[in-house]
Amino acid sequence: MNFRHAKTILLAAWGVSLLASLAASRINPYWLYVFYDIGIGIVMAVSLNLINGYTGQFSLGHAGFMAVGAYVSAVITNQCGDLSMFAANGIFALALLAGGLSAALAGLLVGIPTLRLRGDYLAIVTLGFGEIIRVLLQNMDKVGAARGLSVMHGWTNLFWTFGLAAVTVYVVAALVNSTYGRGFMAVHDDEVAAEAMGLNTTKYKVTAFVVGAFFAGIAGGLYAHSKQFITPGGFGFMQSITFVVMVILGGMGNTIGVILAAILLTLLPEGLRMLAGIEHLAGFSANRPLSWLGETRMIIYSLLLIVLMLARPQGLFSRKRNAPVK
Amino acid sequence: MPALLQLDKATIRFGGLTAVSELDLQIGRGELVALIGPNGAGKTTAFNLITGVYQPTSGAIFFDGQSIVGQKPYRITARGIARTFQNIRLFPSLSVFDNVRTVFHLHLRGDVRHALWRGQGYHAEEKSIAQRVLELLEIFQLGKFRDEPAKSLSYGDQRRLEIVRALAAEPRLLLLDEPAAGMNATEKVELTRLIRFIRDKFQIAILLVEHDMQLVMGIGERIVVLDYGVKIAEGSPEEVRANPKVIAAYLGD
Amino acid sequence: MTEFLQQLINGLAFGSILALIAIGYTMVYGILRFINFAHGDIFMLGAFAGFYLAPKIAALIPLPSIAGTLVVLGISMALCAGLGGLIERLAYRPLRKRPKLTVLITAIGVSLFIEYAGQFFFGAAPKKFPDILPVWQVTRIGGLSLNSNQLVVLGVSLVLLLALRFIVLKTKIGTAMRAVSFNPEAAALMGVNTDHVISFTFALGSALAAAAGILWAINYPSIDPLMGILPGLKAFVAAVLGGIGSLPGAALGGIIIGVTETLVSGYISSTYRDAIAFAVLILILLVKPSGLLGKKEIEKV
Ligand SMILES: Nc1ncnc2c1ncn2[C@@H]1O[C@H](COP(=O)(O)OP(=O)(O)OP(=O)(O)O)[C@@H](O)[C@H]1O
Ligand SMILES: [Mg+2]
Numbered sequence: 023m024n025f026r027h028a029k030t031i032l033l034a035a036w037g038v039s040l041l042a043s044l045a046a047s048r049i050n051p052y053w054l055y056v057f058y059d060i061g062i063g064i065v066m067a068v069s070l071n072l073i074n075g076y077t078g079q080f081s082l083g084h085a086g087f088m089a090v091g092a093y094v095s096a097v098i099t100n101q102c103g104d105l106s107m108f109a110a111n112g113i114f115a116l117a118l119l120a121g122g123l124s125a126a127l128a129g130l131l132v133g134i135p136t137l138r139l140r141g142d143y144l145a146i147v148t149l150g151f152g153e154i155i156r157v158l159l160q161n162m163d164k165v166g167a168a169r170g171l172s173v174m175h176g177w178t179n180l181f182w183t184f185g186l187a188a189v190t191v192y193v194v195a196a197l198v199n200s201t202y203g204r205g206f207m208a209v210h211d212d213e214v215a216a217e218a219m220g221l222n223t224t225k226y227k228v229t230a231f232v233v234g235a236f237f238a239g240i241a242g243g244l245y246a247h248s249k250q251f252i253t254p255g256g257f258g259f260m261q262s263i264t265f266v267v268m269v270i271l272g273g274m275g276n277t278i279g280v281i282l283a284a285i286l287l288t289l290l291p292e293g294l295r296m297l298a299g300i301e302h303l304a305g306f307s308a309n310r311p312l313s314w315l316g317e318t319r320m321i322i323y324s325l326l327l328i329v330l331m332l333a334r335p336q337g338l339f340s341r342k343r344n345a346p347v348k
Numbered sequence: 349m350p351a352l353l354q355l356d357k358a359t360i361r362f363g364g365l366t367a368v369s370e371l372d373l374q375i376g377r378g379e380l381v382a383l384i385g386p387n388g389a390g391k392t393t394a395f396n397l398i399t400g401v402y403q404p405t406s407g408a409i410f411f412d413g414q415s416i417v418g419q420k421p422y423r424i425t426a427r428g429i430a431r432t433f434q435n436i437r438l439f440p441s442l443s444v445f446d447n448v449r450t451v452f453h454l455h456l457r458g459d460v461r462h463a464l465w466r467g468q469g470y471h472a473e474e475k476s477i478a479q480r481v482l483e484l485l486e487i488f489q490l491g492k493f494r495d496e497p498a499k500s501l502s503y504g505d506q507r508r509l510e511i512v513r514a515l516a517a518e519p520r521l522l523l524l525d526e527p528a529a530g531m532n533a534t535e536k537v538e539l540t541r542l543i544r545f546i547r548d549k550f551q552i553a554i555l556l557v558e559h560d561m562q563l564v565m566g567i568g569e570r571i572v573v574l575d576y577g578v579k580i581a582e583g584s585p586e587e588v589r590a591n592p593k594v595i596a597a598y599l600g601d
Numbered sequence: 602m603t604e605f606l607q608q609l610i611n612g613l614a615f616g617s618i619l620a621l622i623a624i625g626y627t628m629v630y631g632i633l634r635f636i637n638f639a640h641g642d643i644f645m646l647g648a649f650a651g652f653y654l655a656p657k658i659a660a661l662i663p664l665p666s667i668a669g670t671l672v673v674l675g676i677s678m679a680l681c682a683g684l685g686g687l688i689e690r691l692a693y694r695p696l697r698k699r700p701k702l703t704v705l706i707t708a709i710g711v712s713l714f715i716e717y718a719g720q721f722f723f724g725a726a727p728k729k730f731p732d733i734l735p736v737w738q739v740t741r742i743g744g745l746s747l748n749s750n751q752l753v754v755l756g757v758s759l760v761l762l763l764a765l766r767f768i769v770l771k772t773k774i775g776t777a778m779r780a781v782s783f784n785p786e787a788a789a790l791m792g793v794n795t796d797h798v799i800s801f802t803f804a805l806g807s808a809l810a811a812a813a814g815i816l817w818a819i820n821y822p823s824i825d826p827l828m829g830i831l832p833g834l835k836a837f838v839a840a841v842l843g844g845i846g847s848l849p850g851a852a853l854g855g856i857i858i859g860v861t862e863t864l865v866s867g868y869i870s871s872t873y874r875d876a877i878a879f880a881v882l883i884l885i886l887l888v889k890p891s892g893l894l895g896k897k898e899i900e901k902v
Contacts (some may be wrong), residue, residue, distance in 0.1 A: 260830075
């Protein structure tokens with residue numbers, strides 16, 4: 023990708039999101055929410071890609087950071103009554119930022135064990151952190167504990183979702199596509215050599231965690247204000263795994279591929295659900311010939327995952343350079 | 349003026365094994381010194397001590413008059429010691445260009461914010477870095493591979509790329525761990541020429557570990573011999589060659 | 602004091618179930634260096650195998666009875682052993698030379714598949730596991746009320762762990778397992794059929810997980826298709842805690858997690874119980890990054 027025009031592209035993305043957002047009332051609400059899910063999936067997968075794909079740290083707790091952002095931003099906006107559009111968007115921006123920063127702080131906490139742990143040990147510790155965050159939330163009565171928290175304002179819109187997805191992509195791509203940022207990949211390839219070449223590997227790893235967590239927190243804020251109801255259970259490790267799968271299918275450390283995988287994996291269950299709803303199919307006598315797809319769509323999803331890994335282990339959209347080593 | 353590198357009784361033990369024992373070693377600016385010894389003598393371990401990969405159990409290490417014991421490897425590199433590895437450790441999935449480019453992060457003026465904002469200053473700096481990387485690659489005839497992943501290079505090219513990468517750190521002392529391993533006779537001759545060339549062109553000191561005696565004798569101005577972690581001889585090639593202890597060590601007592 | 606002993610025994614029973622599952626994680630890791638994410642689901646399948654077998658067995662041997670329980674246990678272990686080997690053959694073996702992450706994602710896919718298929722075929726609602734084991738009335742020793750089920754869990758686990766130890770240390774296949782885990786290439790050169798050994802390892806681990814599933818269901822008789830997730834996670838934590846790759850480590854880790862979790866939720870707060878395993882793990886790894894009994898791996902430079 024040519025980054026000469028990166029900022030122009032970013033501005034254009036904002037413009038398009040803004041226009042789309044203004045036209046949102048013409049979009050079928052069902053699809054609107056699917057679009058939100060896609061945007062949020064992109065933010066999550068692209069930010070996780072910085073940690074898992076580019077830097078080669080294996081984090082299994084990304085949904086935990088998302089939870090932090092979701093709860094912090096929701097608690098902030100729940101303090102507000104009905105606001106004018108201008109004020110609402112202003113507060114929302116601040117709430118998202120606060121959510122992102124809190125998640126970044128959590129990322130710093132998780133980053134610290136990375137100084138000493140590697141590979142599977144790191145994976146299980148990040149998973150543990152994610153679960154601990156979930157259990158802590160389950161025990162906080164102020165935010166509804168396990169019952170969940172209602173979010174008063176549905177302030178998420180296409181502008182924020184895709185504008186921020188564009189920012190995430192820009193930041194991650196700008197970071198890695200610089201002399202400084204090639205260090206992330208160097209850490210991924212060979213930590214000992216990276217350190218010997220003057221790279222402060224610890225700092226790189228912690229930076230990856232903090233930046234990744236920041237955007238996960240923002241995604242959490244978007245999620246909370248789109249669903250308007252959040253529970254700690256919604257941010258469990260199965261959620262984290264969904265994002266990991268996006269990163270791996272996208273081809274580890276390949277931003278475009280990861281974006282495509284995020285879109286695909288969000289649409290896949292929806293698509294199966296829709297197919298299941300189709301009435302009267304030529305050649306079938308049943309009323310809803312594909313309704314079995316509805317009940318079995320998650321089985322199909324998991325089977326597809328296995329088949330994909332067997333058929334294209336390097337990821338769906340991987341290019342040459344990005345084949346993971348080791 | 350203090351020596352560029354000075355080891356005082358540097359010692360490291362792994363459990364019961366003393367891999368390097370009370371090693372005294374001095375290297376002056378621009379000197380070309382060879383470190384030899386039978387397999388397992390502790391040569392690589394000495395490199396790891398100097399570069400901060402391992403911490404000495406006892407003893408002191410000074411670089412340019414200042415102690416570097418306890419410093420992280422990346423700090424030691426920033427101070428001016430760069431190395432290659434006995435078993436090549438490039439960044440295999442990065443391109444040849446990026447392998448060298450990464451190291452320039454040591455000389456960056458701007459930081460992360462620069463990379464994120466991508467203003468004029470950033471582009472100018474990246475451009476000059478790209479130029480310097482390419483110059484370096486050209487000097488070592490690696491320019492034609494610039495976009496290939498490092499792992500796709502031939503063995504000899506990988507060894508050379510590792511040297512280029514180390515040079516990009518602009519070291520004052522370069523440590524080469526068995527650069528001739530796996531090379532054929534012509535490649536070895538070429539390598540000898542290259543090492544001299546590096547010393548003269550970049551005006552740096554080189555400490556070389558090598559098993560190939562012909563290469564070592566031809567190139568080393570001073571030779572240090574280790575055996576079982578202990579320095580058993582030091583001197584000019586002729587002196588070392590004639591030293592009975594060295595002969596005994598190599599013939600295996 | 603009696604209260605404490607009571608909790609301790611609860612904890613040991615829970616811990617020994619975790620230990621049985623943890624062994625499977627650690628054995629596979631020791632040989633293939635990969636986390637078999639679907640292992641917790643085999644535990645679940647073990648329990649469901651028992652659930653569906655019990656009525657059939659009851660037609661031959663009256664249940665509840667010890668003999669009947671042993672038959673249920675044995676058949677369910679055998680079924681899951683076969684299934685574990687089959688999964689390895691179909692899903693993991695084709696990826697043997699691929700990056701670990703690829704295999705890990707495949708394992709996650711297998712795990713999801715078992716869970717969703719389980720929900721589809723068994724139904725998502727929890728089921729009551731039949732009483733297959735007679736409960737000898739609660740024994741009282743100085744005010745301590747001992748549930749015989751817990752003693753059975755402890756006893757059966759102990760027997761299985763000893764049997765495993767025997768297999769690994771004393772049999773030919775066990776020697777081969779250790780050889781492959783030590784150095785796969787060398788073992789292959791020495792004529793060890795690594796594919797065989799790996800299949801056997803999966804089968805053995807799965808049998809133990811199935812046993813854990815039955816023991817779990819006897820002790821906490823509500824079973825559902827997602828019941829494997831948390832015990833699976835905790836068992837994995839136990840394996841890492843003990844030093845992944847180490848069999849005694851897995852057993853020790855299981856006991857530590859089981860006892861700590863039970864004691865903390867008994868004395869401090871039960872709502873935090875699912876976080877305890879992880880908190881213990883993080884604390885221990887910060888002090889000992891390779892786990893309690895794990896070998897410290899110094900990377901040679
Ligand atoms: N991390 C370590 N832990 C334990 N022992 C080590 C470690 N690193 C090196 N050793 C031991 O220290 C001794 C010296 O090893 P070293 O690699 O320095 O030898 P060398 O002179 O470089 O040999 P070669 O010519 O084979 O490269 C050897 O016995 C080696 O096994
Ligand atoms: Mg060596």
